[in-house]
Structures are given as C-alpha cells and as structure tokens.
Amino acid sequence: MENYRRLNLITGWGIFLISLVVYLLTIEPTTSFWDCGEFIATAYKLEVGHPPGAPIFMILGRFFTLFAGNDVTKIAITMNILSAMASAFTILFLFWTITHLVKKFYDKEEKLSRGALITIMGSGAVGALAFTFSDSFWFSAGEAEVYSTSSLFTAVVFWAILKWENIADEPYANRWIILIAYLMGMSIGVHLLNLLTIPAIIFVYYFRKYTPTVKGIIASLLISGIILGGIIFVLIPGLTLVASRFELIFVNGFKLPFHSGAVFFGMLLVGGFILGIYYTHAKGKVIWNTVLLGLFMVVIGYFSYSIIVIRSAANTPLDESNPEDMFALYSYLNREQYGNNPLVYGPYFNARPISVEDEKPTYYKGDNEYYKVVRSREYKYDRHSEGIFPRMWSNQSRHAGEYIYWGKLDESNLYDVRRDANGNPIRGSMGEFTYDRSRPVGKPTFGENLRFFFRYQVGYMYLRYFMWNFAGRQNDIQGHGELTKGNWISGIKFIDRARLGPQDNLPGFIKNNKAHNKYYMLPLLLGLIGAFFHYRKDLHDFWIVALLFFLTGLAIVVYLNQYPLQPRERDYAYAGSFYAYAIWIGIGFAALSHWASSKVKSWMTPVFILLITLLIVPGIMAKENWDDHNRSHRYTARALAHNFLNSCRPNAILFTNGDNDTFPLWYYQEVEGFRTDVRVVNLSYLTADWYIEQMTYKFYDSDPLPINKTKDKYIQGVRDYAYLVETAGVLIQQKYRYNRDKYDPELRDIYKKSLDLLKSSLLPANHPKDFAAIEELRDNMDPVKLYGYLRTFNTQEIINRIELDGEGIKTQNLRMEELIKRIDGDYAPLKDVMDFFLSDDPRFKDGQYFLPAKKFIIPADDDKLAEWVVPEQFRDSQVDEVRFSITDNVLYKNLLTVLNMLGNNEWERPICYSTTVSSDNYLNLEDHFIRENLILRIAPVSENNPEFLGSVDTDFMYQKLMKEFDWGGIGDPRIYMD
Template sequence: MDRYKLFNSLTGWFVFTVAAVLYLTTMEPTTSFWDCGEFIGAAYKLQVGHPPGAPFFLLLGRLFSLFAGDPSRVAMMINALSALASALTILFLFWTITHLMKKILLTNTRITTGRMIAVLGSGLIGSLAYSFSDTFWFSAVEGEVYALSSLFTAVVFWAILKWEERADEPSSSRWLLLIAYLIGLSVGVHLLNLLAIPAIAMVYYFRKYKPSRNGIVIALLVSMIILGFMIYFLIPGFVKVASWFELLFVNGLSLPYHSGVIFYLILVIFLIAAGLYYTHIKGKVTANTVLLAFTVVLIGYSSYAMIIIRSSANPPMDQNNPQNVFSLLKYLNREQYQASPLLKGPYYNAPVIDVKEGKPTYVQEDGRYVIAARDPEYVYDPRFVTIFPRMWSRNEDQHIQDYKDWGKVKGERITVQGYSEGNDVLVKPTFGENLRFFFRYQLGHMYFRYFMWNFSGRQNDIQGHGNVLDGNWISGIPFVDNPRLGPQEDLPETYRNNPARNRYYMLPLLLGILGMVFLYRKNVKDFWVIMLLFLMTGVAIVIYLNQWPHQPRERDYAYAGSFYAFSVWIGMSAGYLYM
C-alpha cells in the first residue's frame, strides 16, 4: 500500500504538471470578453465589481498581480491564477477518481501491479479527459471566477473522501472543519461551490450510518436544509441582522454610523466564544464541532469585509457603492437584477392588477438613515400565475417570441379588462407548454447541448439560438448528426474549418456510461454520491437559474461541476475495461 501511495502522489503531480503547462501556454495574454476585463481591473486595484462580488478572488488576483513587474502584464498574471487553479482542480480530480477506484480494485489482500496500474490509469483517463474538455479548458485560460470556483468544489469533495478514510480516527473531524472553512471562503468566489454540500452529506451518512430508505431521505433533506440555510439565510441573513442593529443604534439611539454593526460583530464573537467554551468544558463533542464549523464558515465569509472597506475609499469602479450595511445587503442579494421566480410566478403576459410598496432603500442623511425609495412589488392576475413558472420574462419582445417558438405555444384564450375601454383577450400558455419550454430549451438547449459539446463534439463557436448552423452539438457520426442538422459533408469552408469544431464520435460519452454502470455494480453508495453531485451541479442549476431564451452568451461555464462529475465516471471506465 505504501508503494501505491507513492505512485498515486507522483502520478497526481504529473497530471497537475501536464494541465498547468497546457493552460499556461494557451491562456489569454491580456483580457478576453465579458466579465474578464472587469475582474482583472477590480483585482488589480481592489475595486468593487458587479454584484454579488467575488472578494476572495479579487484578493488572490491582487496577490498574483504583484508579480507582474509592469502593468502591461497584470492581466496575464491574473489569467495565470485561473490556469494554476484549474491545474490544481485536475490534480484533485485525479485523486478523487483513484480513491473511488481503490475501494473497488485494491484491498490489503488483493494489491497487484495490474490492479494498481488500473487504479492509476483510471485517474489519468478521467482527469485528462476533463483537462481537455471544451468548457473547462475555456474557463481555465481567462481571468474569471469559474476556474477558482471549480478548484473549491474539487478540494471539498476530495476532503470528504479523505475524511471517509479516517472517519474512525479521533482527529477526523478536522477534515470536516477544513471543508466548512473552504465553503466559507468559496462564498467569496462563487456560490456554485455550495452545490457540493448534498454529495458531501451523503458521503458522511454512508460512512457513519447503516443505509436505509428512510435514512437516505432524511440525510438528503438535512443536506438540502443546510444548502438552503447557506444560500437564503446565512449569506444574506448575517448582513440583514446587522442592518437591524445598525438601524436601532443610529436611528433609535442616535449613535454614529456603523455603531450598530460594530456592536453586532462584538456580540456574535462573544456568543461564539461562549458557546465554544461551554461545549468544550461539558464535553459536548458534536455541538462543539458544529459550532466550530459555523465559526470557520463565518471566518471564510468575512472576505466580504473587503467590499465595504474598498467601497468606502471610493475607487473608480465602485458598483452599487456598498459602503454601508444596507447597500451591502442589496449588493449581496443582487437586487439590481430582475429576480426569476422559482416555485410560483406569472407567465410572461400576466396582467398587473396592483402595485404595492416593497423593500425600502436607506441612504445616509444628517446622521440618520432615511428611506429614499421603496421597491415596487407587482401583483398579477391570479389566472396567469402558475407553479414552476418557466416562461416568465416580459422584458423583451424577443423573449416572448422565443417562448412561443420553443414552447410551441397555442395556449388558452382568457378575457381580461383592457387598459382602455372594453376587454382584451390574452393567450395564456398551458402548463404543458410551460414544461415543453423547460425540457426543450432550458434542459435541452441550455444544458444537454453543453454536456454533449464536452463528451460528443461541438459544431462551432458561433452562438446558437436553435438554428441548425450555429453552436449545436455533433458527434461525427452521420446517422446521428444528419437527421438533426442536415448533411454535414458539404458544409462551407467557414463552418467546416471552424477552430472550435470538435468530433469525438461519442467516445467520451460511451466511456462515461460504462464507468457509470461499473460503479453502480461495484459500489452503489459511491455511484449515488457522484450522481447527486452530477445532478446538483447540472439539472438543479437549470431549475434554479430559470433562464429566459436568447441569452446574451453561451452559459456552459455554469455547469462545469456537472461535467466534472461525469469525468469521474469516464475514469471509472478503466475499471470496467480492466475487469
């Protein structure tokens, strides 16, 4: 086993070196499109970018920029941060795959050279497949947050597997505390990392308890509660409670600005310290560990203090000016963007029947906080409100037309009171058409298409909106491609020689399916853990984002975690072939 550990470490660092050389030699020399220029500029001078911010990424970017030598190389150094973070992601993917395969092929009674090669080979196949995948490679070479976010996902998932190995040791809880701290830090990069929590929880459950149907359901519910607590309560809620104290101290007690926040922070520190002391002297190990985990999450989350500090300095880029707790709360909640409904909401043509006053906007004036405005809250005709609303955006005519096209909307005619005299007749989509849009556009076009880019092939890098010429997935197999996209043999040279045109002949897809079947047969617990990670970073994101049609750019980067999980199955295919 010692020989295996040596080779596992050496091969992992070899994979890291391959990935690092690949990404460093192909990274952007300056800046690329969309948010990269903003992130690079914000990191270089520690400025305030668009909500909800990425303070920990900016701090690391600032650190890397110090090695630039001159300003002309700052962008390249921040791009190098993404390249190295991506290479480390590949390293931890390799170790994740070998850990899972080792439990199947290597035991103390069956350590053979052939089996050891199969384990290391599985790690090589899966990690290198992900290294060269379309989506991950693209994110790895530019100064964006998604490479660093992928690293956090990879590390926390690897860490729970290390805990699984050492769960019976007295000090094993340190791995859980490391995971909690990394999750707190990752909030300062991107919230995508939080989606690994359910898979982490299931590893914990399978290791500590004898699995049962009820137990699995309870474990899943607890993991979802933790995830919801992080997204909806801890991240905005910690600041929201601070705003209550600030309002009380400044408006109620006539104390200076920020006095309420300072008192609140001191109170939180005191309560945490008292709780840790009490649980320690009383020997309440579980309660102490949970409280420690909560504490280190807050320590990681504290990177957001940079946002207020730098906004108070009024840098050139100071989006939303979040220099007090009220503006920071709006910044964290992304209130400048239109919120998409999740469980219940209106269709795109729902008539507005009332407007109510919503959340207040506080500004500083004469030593107090005064309400400058209130957000409007629209009340819609209940006949046009549905559960699981997918066709909701009314901002652009293009959105509405695309809803009708993708959903094949015929609808039902409903008479409503007109804006002038008389009545109007509106066509409300049916719930079936709502689901058709969900499956055809949100799942099919905005997820499955990206999935197939990485594991089957990509037509070109021209953004597609459903036409047969641009941005589709291909396989290189005529009977698969031609019925969907037409004959591919006589394409114009512009399309045939597009640099982004890839044909994998579905080989990575088939390997992943083989690995999936192999893992299910050999270790059903690990299969469901990887499946949960795959679904939470894929389909769950599709449901949560609830994207409108005709997006301004391709969104495959949001699903990199799902492709990461599938690459684990690609690696497991080596075990299938070996067995």
C-alpha cells in the same frame, strides 16, 4: 500500501504538470471579453465589482498581480495564470478523487497487484485528462474569471471529505470537516456554485457512519437541503440583514457613528460562537462542538466580504452598487439590481399587471443618519395568469415569440386576434391570423410550461453544453436554436444528419470553424460505461457522484430559470456537473480494464487498454480542441478598448451599454492607465442612483460629469421614470426668451395696436395704475402678462365700462391666442425642461414626474464653441442650435440623466455614443452625429445620412485608423478570433 501512496502522489503531480503546461501555453496574454476586464481591474486596485462580488477571488488576484512588478501590461496575464493554476490544481484533486473511488473496488485485496495499481492510476489519468481537455473547463482556464477558482474549491472540498472517509474512526478526523466548512465559507467569496457539493458531502458522511436505511436516506436529504438552503437563503443574507437592524438602532436611535451597530453585532456574533465552542468542548458535546466550529468557519470565510465594504467606503472609481453600509451590502449580496426570476410560483410571460405596490422600504446613508426610501415597486398579477413552477416568465416582448417556439404554444390560446377598424381579423402575408400580444386571453398550460422547460432549459441550455464537452461541437457561433449555429455534433454522420441535416454541404465559414470538434461520442460512451460499472461495484459512491452530477447540473437549470435569447453561452455555469461526469469517465477505464483483464490475465493488459483509452478519449479531445482553445497570441479585447478610447477626443463622455464595450475599457483605464480623461458611462448602470452619484466625482483625469441634480432628486424610487407630455403654458416664458427674435415683431405689433386702443379708452383716466403696468411691458415684453391683460379686456362688461373698441380688442386678443399657441408648441430649451423636471413643482407631489415637452433645443453659439466641436469639413452643415424630438411617451432614469448632461454641457466636453449602443438610446439625435471611428459624437451639425448615422469625419478617422489604432495582431495566422 506505501507504494500506492507514493505512486498516487507522483502520478497526480505528473497529471497536474501536464494540465498546467497546457493551460499556460494557451492562456490569453491580456484581458478577455465579458467579465474578465472588470475582474482584473477590481483585483489590481481592490475595487468593487458587480454583485454579489468575489472578495476571495479579488484577494487572490491581487496577490498574483504583484508578480507583474512595475509592468502594468503584465497584470492581466498574471491574473490569467491564477486561473490556469487553479484549473491545474482542480485536475490534481480530480485525479486523487478518482483514484480514491476506484481503489475502493480493491479494498478486499490485502496487497494491490501491479495490474490493480495500473488500473487505479490509469482511471485517474483518463478522467483527469479528459476534464483537462474538455471544452468548457479549458476555456475558463485561459482567462481571469471566477469559474476556475470556484472549480478548485469544489474539487478540494469533495476530495477532503474522501480524505475524512479514510480516517473517519480515528481521533481528530473531524478536522477535515472543519477544513471543509472553512473552505465553504471562503468559496462564498468566489462563487456560490461550491455550496452545491454539500448534499454529496452529507451522504459521504452518512454512508460512512451509519447503516443506510430508507428513513436515514430521506433524513440525510432533508438535512443536506436544510444546510444548503440555510447558507444560501438564511446565513448569507440574514447576517447582513440583522447587522443592518443593529446599524439602524445604533445610528438613528443612539446617534452613534456609522458602522457602530454592524461592528457591535459582529463582536456579539463572534463572542457567541467562542462562548458556545468553549462550552460544548468543556462539556464533551462533540457533535455540537463540531457543528459550532464548522458554522464558525463558514462565517469566518464569509467575513471576507468586509473588504468589499471597506473598499466601497473609499469610493474607488469602480464601486458597483456602492455597498459601503449594511443596507447597500444586503442589496448587493441579493443581486437586487438584476431582479428576481420566479421559481416556485409566479406570472407567465403574457400576464399583464393589475396593480403596482411599493416593496418593503430600505434605508440609504445620509449625512448623519439613515433615511427610509422605497427603492422599487412590485407588480401584482391576476392569479389566473400565474402558475406553479413558471418556466416561461419574462415579459420582454422579444421573448414571447421564443416561448411560443420552444414551448410549441398555440398563439390563439394566448392572445386575441388583431382586428382592423371594422372589426375584421387582420391576416399575415400567408393568410394566417395575426395576434395582438398586448391583449392576452389565456395562459400556457402546465404541460406547455414543462415542454419549454425540457426543450429549452434542459435540452438547449444544459444537455447541449454537456454534449459539447463529451460528444462534439458544431461550431462556436452563438445560436438560438438554428440548425447551423452552436449545436452539438458527434462526428458520426448518420446521427448528425438525423438531427441537423447533412453537415458536409455547409458553408466554409461553418464547416471550417476551428471549434468544429468531433469526439465521436467516445468520452460520452466511456462515462456511461463508468457510471454503470460504478453502480454495479459501489452503489453508495455511485449515488454520491450522481448527486453531485445532478446538483451542479440540472438543479442549476431549475434555479436559474433562464429566459431565451441569452446574451452569451452559459456552459461555464455547469462545470461542476462536467467534473462529476469526468469521474465516471475515469471509472469507465477501470471497467474496460476489468473486462479485458478477465479475458487476458496479464499485468500488461491494463497497460494496453490504458494506452488505447488515453489515445481515443483525452487524446482526441486534446487534438480537436487545441486550435480553438489556444488564445496565446490574442489581444482582441485590449485592442478594442484601445480603439474605443482612442476614438474619443480629450475629456470625452463615452456612453456604452453592455459588458464587452465597457469592461475592457475599464481594464485599460484602471490597469494600464490609458486615456483616463475619457469617462466611460454604462447606460445600463445609469438607472442606478449609486452610479449617477459616482459620475459626479472626479476620477483620474476625468472631470465630474455635467449633472446638476442632487442625490435627493435621483435616489432610487424617485424620478425613476418620467412621462413626456406637451404641457401648455409650463415653459412658455422660456420658449419665448429663447425664440425672442422669431416672435418679438408680431408680439410688439399686437402690443402696440392694443396699447393704442387702450389709450383711446377711459382706462388711462379711470385706472392709471393699470394702464402704467401695461405701458411697462414696452421695455420688458412678457407674452404671458400681455395675454392675461388682453383676456381681461376682452369681456363685454370691461369693454362697456371703459368705452373700449370691442372689435379691435377682440381682434388683438385672437392674434395673441394664436401667437401663444405657436410659442407654446415650439421647441423648448433642454436645460429649462430639465430644471423644471428637477424642481419641487407641486404637480410632482404624487410622485408622477413628467417632462412638459417632447421637442427640445440645445443652443450652440458659434462664438463660444471650441474648434474641435465642428471640424472644418462640416462648417457648411453647422447649425446654431440642435433641435430634436422624442417620440417615446416615457423615459427612464438613464436617458433622463443623459438629457440632463446634454442640457448642462454647453459643448464643453465631447459627448459620444459607442457604435455598439442600441439606437433606442439615441434620443432621435442621429442627424446630429459625427462618426469618429468607433464612436458617434453629438455635434451642432445637421445632416440626414442614415447609412452612416450622421456625418463622417474622414480626416479624423484616417488619422486614427492608419496611425493610432491597435489591431491586436489580427493578421497573425496563429490567432483564432472566436
């Protein structure tokens, strides 16, 4: 047994070194795309990332960044090394898990034979190395993401319960349970995926301590479900919710400082645990003592979130959701900014809301107390458009067609036929009926709902990824169901041909894609053999691994309830399921070894089988995956950030929209300190009050944005959207003042002729004050007042009383009406429109906010413009005002804030769009864009050039492209641009 322990230890560390070397050789040397740039930035300066945060990962990352010393360009690679090391340790614990499970096949033997030792160690090596070189896990190992560290927690807690299993009857064995609880609590600060191991851990405990019965198994399932659900849905949000109630009482009720209630609750909670643990220990209540200790360890680990609150209170440059109080933290942990996917019951995608109700109010932090606010509203639907287990739920218009495709729905059962003015059906180009998707007539059947679930959510969004890892992968081109993009393949021609058609005649860019990986289904088959063998040899352990496999795979599919057209591949979410399958791959070798040894009784037999298995399973996986997983020379994301920022002029405001045009830029500014004068503004976040508030702060070299609204004007639930309604008379004075030169001659002519008519009447003699007021308009012309006077004199009673020329005054009145209409219909100065929108106008009292215009002007006085605003080559197309119209009837808070900035900026700072931003956000300003490399700058020029979205600054572009751009080594043949 001592030899086994030593061999198990040495071999495990040997596998660890192999995986570590592989990962260190293939990690990316700088930031990657997606969340990596944000994670590196938040870890380096302990800032607050996107909900629900990852404080433990942040602290670990901060520790690793210390090894970069003073070289900020090495910060990113130290974070990537954290992922590589976490992944290698995951492999180590996977090896020890497999050897533990396989060794139990030999527990009846007093002494392990040489062949048995080779089989056990070989099983661990085959399974661990197969997972080492698996597609999804290897990819995560090369970048600064939470999934490698989350996998490590999963591996450690599962291994720890197996360590407990070995010594369950010994004194102090429960210390392993306490360790597991603490690791579970800490894992909450990395990712919730680790909690899905709880049911498997419960069953290890149950099978070890009790004789299995049907009743006992059902009870264990219920207990594991209660613990898992209790932590996710009660403990994590519940502690914060209770703390917020204490906070409200202490601050608003007792007038104590902010956080006093939360601190008191924390002390009360810890004191209660200490008292309970002491009491149960003194009374010898072992089970209750263990339960309280375990729960206390979970809470201690969960308290890592205190660092999120502390750093948010410091108002760091990255402070997403601003969770600096308990109410904001509750929203942060619940990911409220992302909305909710219905799981058990809810509306289908074609449902139309019948009413809107305010959700429960929350509170925001004021100067001295918390103020109640309704942050969001909830749509209510007709119950006939709802159903149980709704898989097709997203009401985004672009998803409807995908639901129809994947669910094989009959559109005629869902929508009314489109009809022309005469009521005749409108047909498509092929003679088919077309349907009006704004007029639903029915909902999908439950069978169609399940068809979508199995075809898309299970088949495409889970089994496809599973097969990527254990059968083969067509390419790394993201697909949405196409035959040529992102499917799984086997490398076995007749199988691939039956599913996807002939693969030999594909275009070169697909066939020669480096992610065209063929494993010939060998890892899959070995895993299936292992699962069957495991079932035969140890039924209890088989069901434990199967439970882990299900909960980290299909259970996640059910919980996520993903809509179609996902912005990126989601295979990383199922790494735990692939981990569990790798256990069966290892056991698969044990099955082959058993079978071969029964035929040829020699200790060399398992050696021979091991060599072959290592060659055809992890060996093939390593060979096929190396070229597309080697990121060792890739600087693409960093180079893109460099080029985006370097396309901007000094002190620019740059609008971005997604992860990949934002997070790398955040990294480059926060970590490497490049172009911190540029303010990156993510339009997706600009709908949130906390983000708008942060935009009003000065950070580094970037001044506050020109936003002139106070927090009470943009708090969530207030001015979240506005209707655009041309409203007569609201801004007529402002329109006149701006267009005075245009309208003044006619206005003065009407005034002069009207005054002459009044002079010849009895008005000066009988009503000298009224006449004097009209005369005063000569020096301060006011079209509204003049129109009011003329309307007064246009009544027959007044005409007769003052002996006024009726026909003459009616003529001038008609002229004035037409002039008022022209002024009223003219373009409105944008700043005046936004000032009205932010006012306390009584028409807003019911919460229905509107912009009283759809046509806007941004003045551009050439005498006040800096030289950079209109480069020399565009002087011929320069205009003294930017005129634009918005055709949309509703604008949301993000674009309303953009209008606010445009109105206040006065051309002092460059305002630009990233070229990656959707044209839906352009506000019809395209004719006033100047393209400057990767950005589109708004300028007082007018040029209709739809091919290039405005004008092109060729001089500026040449200078940047040829002398200042960073190309990230794309010419290096060693680099694979996935």
